[in-house]
Amino acid sequence: MGQRTAQTEKALSVDELANRREWWSVAQKTRSKRLDYLRKGVWKKGAIGGNYAPGIKIDLTLPQLFTEKWQEQEGEPIMLQKAHAIAHVLDNIPIFITDRSQIMGYIGSAPHQIVWHWQGISMVNEEIYNEEGIIPEPEEESLEILATLNDYWGGRTAVDKLARILDPEDAVKFMSGAIGWGTPTSAATYSTKDFTYIFKGFEALLAEIEERMEETEQKLQGNPSPQLLPLYDKLPRWEAMQIVLEASIRYAKRYARLARTLAEHFESDPTRKEELLRIAETCERVPAKPPRNLQESLQFDHFVQVLARYETFEGAWPHRPDYVHGPYYDKDVNQEKRLTKEEALDLVGEHLIRTYEVGIFAPKWAREGLQGITGTWVWTMGGVKPDGSDACNDMTIAYMQAARLVRVSNPTFGFRWHPKVKDEVLRECFECIRHGLGYPSMRNDPVLVANTVHWYGHPVEEARTWVHQACMSPCPTTKYGCQPMRMASATANCAKMIEYALHDGYDPVVNMQMGPKTGDPRQFKDFEEFFGAWVKQMEWLRNILVRTVNLGRVKDPEFFGRPFLSAIYERAVETGTDACDPSNGERGNAWVTGFTWVENADSLAAIKKFVYDEKKYTMDQLMEALNANWVGYEEMRLDFVKNAPKWGNDDDYVDDLMVRCLREVSRHAKENKCPSNNNWPLLPENVSGNIHYANLVGALPNGRRLGDALYDGGISPGPGLDKKGPTAVLKSCGKFDHVTDGRAFLLNQRLSPTQLSGEKGYQLWKAYMKTWADLGLDHVQFNMVDDATLRAAQKDPEKYQEVIVRVAGYSAHFVDISRKTQDNIIQRTVQGLG
């Protein structure tokens, strides 16, 4: 806002504000009063840097309610025990209706409270004691409740149970925090949801379950045989599904009752009274029965997402809302005209706000890796229908428009670009990017559909239904394609591959022998020998993460249990199994997330050139400099940075090494198998793991020191190291096959808002996107905020609360991320197009 007074600010027209690129002021002036109220009234739940905002408290009512019922039901099969406990929560958790809102449902007892999922891992539970400010008042009483809960759950959480059967050496190495992150349990996970099945309505699902139970009970009366014995275990699982579905319907009806009570006894405004009655009618209808209109479909959707998060920590939000809700929008707005476009936009905007307000407690390491947000809630837009025709609809446009009005940093969108996308839709995507939202990310649909078929054998019609399972990885939303558990601990800190190759498998930061002993590099006779060591370290790193997650996956139904998710999973309902049970027909869609990947190519190139090809430095000299963290070797460090080839400049020397590394990993990805006997391809991306791991990765031959941020993307060049322009970046990234050389590849690019203003800007961007598509890249996302704004926001954060930036696979408000992350974003090269 600079020097202007509030009065001059008010006097500026929308056009003037747009010319100044003051997009948050444009949003405030153009959105409805309802959206303005709801947006300004929402609590910020993402951590600022690594800490929660003042006023945010954890909700202790939920774990208390759950635990008291859980203890009562002790001795039951885990899914049944959990179903009773969840039902008890849904029947008793305090509910509220925010003034002017039309979409109901919240995870927690009050809008400033965030859910703490106490059943995951007791080490995380213990961390709450150290979290200043988030214990509810009166603090002493809350601490006693917390201690009672922790005393009970210590040793009983999903990871505590898993830890008892993990290989101890694997467990220690994993828990070092150096090689990967996440927890191998669906207690911290995310699940794909098939709304074509769910929208049948919970009463229909209950009827289906009832039918299965009756059939099974009849079978059990037949001739005894070994085939009948497993059926006994199915009955309590179906019963558990029934319990949670019935409780879910009751939960919705509590909102209906509250809305009706408010309307009939308290509300004096006739317009709001009518809205409250419509809310009551909606919540009486869904999720029990199929939705009939847009409000019901959005409400049904939101209830499902809220209910899933009462069951577990769902850290991502796989969804394709334009595809799911598009037909209801069309019916209400275009056909029956019961809603105006503006009224529909209010509902869509509120859908974004209600999602943004969800908060879930995460440990500090996770908050640092996901600064500014609760989870990577990337909603999928656009794409094609199962028959390959364009799936974009009016709802695609409505979500893009609503995003610019409410400017939330979560959810963000990933847009499935394909050659048949209409110009008006593409313009909407560009407008969101131009407004500085950092989203949608652009995904190459034909490439990713082919990739999904290639890696897992999903039929092409199913592959075309894909949604972002988290930031990047596509997953079909079909009966056998849906992924119930993301296996987040298969997240590799890939820079350790090169670091361990240099140090004979030893980790100089955590001071442990981690990887295999592959030899002292000083003794290697040539680059091939060094590369062989890298391959062995890469295989070891992937193996330890994958086997840990595989074990967690097969044990999940026994150690955790998902009655709600099972009840909405067709294959689980059909087979009477837990949704996470890999034996129920799931095809498999696993991937290893590769943080800090590009350092490998740049470091290998520097070693190859300077040590082996040119013999400018000996390996001994390099190791000395690295062991000193480059201190005292600044001239040499700068030589390694500036004169060794760097990824992203269309230089075959280093690009060939990148391709070679990816092909080694892809070979290995087919040797690793998930519990469904499918592959584990690599997906290079970073969220803000490049900052989190800055203090866990030692000095590297690409010239970084321990403490420096790692590169920001999955295949993004190092910040400031891509010197040859945007086409050279695209050409480097186009040298490998985005179908067969990995699962997906995150590319961050920074563009100049000045250059891309107006119609000319759109045409420049569109031409860039054509090159991107022609080269077969699968992903690109943009930051379009200039240096001056970002520096001003660092200086005066209060005045720049609404500036949003693309961090990695997600967006965040700039003022909510750490100084180090802010600087890392500012240092990204600003590419000139055209």
Place this chain on the structure above:
Amino acid sequence: MKCTECAFEAPIGKFRYLYNARIDSSISMRQCPQCEQWLAVDELLGEAQDAVHPGEAPWGKSAGIEGLAGDSQG
């Protein structure tokens, strides 16, 4: 090395290394152990250049075309 803010003197290693936001520059950020001020340090010379405050970028502008035109918010 000498802190530009409080004049504390010690070998460079005693000043906590924070990060080098621009990898191709010899300027890094370190923290004075006495006054805790963030300092811009030239690693080639081993000298503290200046204190670094929010919004300041001692390593200069981003690479690329930034600075093509003013994009300030008024």
